[in-house]
Amino acid sequence: MSDLTDRLAEGLPAGALVVDPDVTAAYRYDMAGFCEAGAPAVVVFPETVEQVQHIMRTATELRVPVVPQGARTGLSGGANAVDDCIVLSMVKMNRILELDPVNRIAVVEPGVVNAELSRAAGKLGLTYPPDPSSWESCTIGGNIGTGAGGLCCVKYGVTSEYVLGLDVVLADGRLLSTGRRTAKGVAGYDLTRLLVGSEGTLGVVVRAVVALRPAPAPQLALAAEFPSTDAACAAVCEVMARGFTPSLMELMDTVTVRAVNDLAQMGLPESTQALLLVAFDGPHPAAELAAVGELCLAAGATEVVPAEDQAESEMLLQARRLSLTALDRLGTTMIDDVAVPRSRMAEMLSGVAAIAERCDLTIGVVCHAGDGNTHPIVIFDADDPEQAARAKQSFDEIMGLGLELGGTITGEHGVGLLKRDWLERELGPVAVELQRQLKSVFDPLGILNPGKAV
Incomplete structure (x- = not known):
């Protein structure tokens, strides 16, 4: 221990190394439940590439x-x-190093908060589209590590589509540069895409070149109330089949709707079994909303409420933004992240409802409906061992259901520890073995984020 801290201290500034166990204990966990964590020997806060x-x-x-x-x-x-x-x-490596409006790129350090990059780009009429729900606190490095998504993925895509190049410190301290600053480039294997989503198991990202896009017009939204999740999912399928590209399409089941109602007194009727939120930011959002509203009514919506301006849109979308907070009030929450083909989302939601009944638990579901990414949220009493066991059982059953429907165990949160045992069931033994071989090329001693992902 003393040898480690002495050696680390030789190349770090004062205050960059913490060994106080009361402080280091705060760095044991991320926000996942049901995951073990060890006690770190030291926490370090580098400020430069050389320090990493x-x-x-x-x-x-x-x-x-x-x-x-x-x-x-x-x-x-x-x-x-x-x-x-x-x-x-x-x-502490949190600087925006460059904003280039001509080439529409930004060069950032990994500790830059997602929302800060978006706001900085906004001053130039640009935007960084990936927008995880935690965008006001999550960092670009973390987004790259997990291949994060967000509410607007249905139109603008996920993190991997915006990372053009990376500087990465390898396990032995060498600095690897991947990718490019150009709009196109296919020289060699695509190591950049390999590193995005690798969850810190292959190297430490210290700099990223990311693509920016012109800032879209303010979006207009509508809220559609449905008597069943089947009807809401039918509307989603019809919207996509007709060729619409909404900037946002989110779905909340009845458990979530009632929790939000209780929290925010939004006045939604008890008969609402699903709430669909759709937004457009193109040149004719009102016309697109009107057309989608008709599709929702044809699919069985009991009421469609279109916003007339951006302020009303924000009021409608507030229901989705409050969903996790509202469900957190009901007990300990365990958030799943299963994506299925859009055409099978109704089966996913009905299957989750059946699992909730079978396990005698409350499970709310919110979905990035436009891309089939469902977030079943299991609610339980963490102080009740029997209930916690049923929560873990339901979590596993939900992942199994997603695979049965042709989906994936994680759409945007990553594998981490939580889903590592499920990876081979999705990918198969050959793919997992190849991934482990790749890991050994980058990290032959296995010291980078051991036990995670593969």
């Missing part, structure tokens, strides 16, 4: 595991510490 290289060289020489962390808003246990590790917190 020093940390990794020291870790390699002493064979000490390293767990990279961002804002710890993750939901898979991917940032959880292991015993006697170095927790490598990247939050």
Whole structure:
């Protein structure tokens, strides 16, 4: 322990190394439940690439595991510490190094908060589209680690589509540069895409080149109330089949709607079994909303409420933004992240309802309906061991259901610790073995975020 801290201190400024166990304990976990975590030996806060290289060289020489962390808003246990590790917190590497409106790129350090990049780009009439729900606190490095998505993925895509190039410190301290600054480029294997979503198991991102887009017009939204999730999902399928590209399409089931109603007194009728929120930001949003409203009514919506301006749109979308807060009030929550084909989303929702009944639990579901990414939220009493066991059972059954429907165990949260045992069931043994071989090429000693993902 003293050898490790002495060696680390040689290349770090004062205050960049913390060993107080009362402080380091706060860096054991991300926001996932049901995931074990160890006690770190030390937490370090580098401010430069050279300091990260020093940390990794020291870790390699002493064979000490390293767990990279961002804002710890993750939901898979991917940032959880292991015993006697170095927790490598990247939050102090938080500079926007360059904003280039001609080439529409930004160069950022990993600790830059997602919303801060979006606001900075906005001053130039640009935007960084990936927008996880935690965008006001999550970091770009963490988004890259998990391949994060967000509410507007249905139109604008996910993090992997915006990362053009990376500077990455490898396990032995070498600096790897991948990708490009150009709009196109196909030289060599695409190591950038390999690193996006690798959850800190292959290297430590210290700089990223990300694509920006012209800022869209303010979006207009509508809310449609449905008597069943089947009807709401039928509307989603019809909207997409007719060729519409909404900037946002979110669905809330009856459990979530009632929880939000109780929290915010939104006045939604008890008969509402599903609430669909759709928004457009194109040149003719009102006309598109009107057409989608007709499709919703034809699918069985009992009421469609279109916004007349941006302020009314924000009021409608507030219901979705409050959903997790509202469900948190009901007990301990365990958030799942299963994506299925849009055409099978109704089966997913009805299957989750059946699991909730079978396990005698409350499970609310919110969906990025436009891309089939469902978030079943299991609610239970963490102090009741029997109820906690049923919650874990329901979680596993939900993931199994997603795979049966042709989906994936994670659409945007990552595998981490939470879903590692499920990875081979989705990918198969050959794919998992190849991934482990890739891991060994980048990290032959296995010191980078051990036990996560693969």
